[in-house]
Amino acid sequence: VNPEIAGNRLSLDFVNLSFSPGDARHRPLSWQLFIDFLATKQIISAERSTQLEDLAETDPHRAATLLGNAERLSRALRESFSALLRGHRVHREWVDPVNQILRVTEGHDELALDRSVWKLEFVAKEEGLEWLLAAIARSGAELISSGTTRNLRKCGNPSCQLLFYDHSRTLRRRWCSMALCGNRSKVAAFARRRRPEKARAHHP
Numbered sequence: 001v002n003p004e005i006a007g008n009r010l011s012l013d014f015v016n017l018s019f020s021p022g023d024a025r026h027r028p029l030s031w032q033l034f035i036d037f038l039a040t041k042q043i044i045s046a047e048r049s050t051q052l053e054d055l056a057e058t059d060p061h062r063a064a065t066l067l068g069n070a071e072r073l074s075r076a077l078r079e080s081f082s083a084l085l086r087g088h089r090v091h092r093e094w095v096d097p098v099n100q101i102l103r104v105t106e107g108h109d110e111l112a113l114d115r116s117v118w119k120l121e122f123v124a125k126e127e128g129l130e131w132l133l134a135a136i137a138r139s140g141a142e143l144i145s146s147g148t149t150r151n152l153r154k155c156g157n158p159s160c161q162l163l164f165y166d167h168s169r170t171l172r173r174r175w176c177s178m179a180l181c182g183n184r185s186k187v188a189a190f191a192r193r194r195r196p197e198k199a200r201a202h203h204p
């Protein structure tokens with residue numbers, strides 16, 4: 001979980017978990033990565049996180065089932081978001097895994113303070129393990145149904161797969177992270193500008 005990369009939406013941060021900045025390769029979700037994510041996002045407490053870490057050994061079947069569902073949700077969201085980014089239609093089969101999680105997780109909305117802003121947050125009833133995915137599915141569903149895609153962005157680095165929600169007033173955020181892809185791009189542009197000078201120096 002890279003804290004430098006603000007997806008600004010739970011579902012975007014979750015989808016980003018399968019990629020490293022500037023790297024097009026998809027990496028499979030590991031149990032540890034998934035639990036760390038839930039803890040970082042305060043979906044689970046530190047105590048619950050330790051219990052869940054043990055689940056991979058105490059009940060590997062349940063852990064594998066949940067991880068499989070998490071992978072399926074991630075893929076479904078990624079496909080839906082890519083379609084939104086390209087202005088394409090979101091297909092029913094991509095939405096199905098999202099609906100499946102929404103269906104099995106009962107819960108309610110609650111106002112929660114995020115820094116100084118009140119946000120409507122989904123609080124799932126803790127039944128079964130699928131509730132762990134409820135808030136993520138909910139966040140994804142909100143994004144898919146919002147109809148507005150101008151805030152949804154992919155990092156400006158062509159090989160970077162990371163997505164973010166640009167909530168700046170000017171909507172000019174270009175990079176997943178200025179420190180990572182932003183600087184890399186600046187360095188590359190700088191090198192491009194420098195190269196002709198060097199060439200001229202060698203061949204006057």
Ligand SMILES: [Zn+2]
Nearest residue numbers: 155160176181
């Ligand atoms: Zn990037």
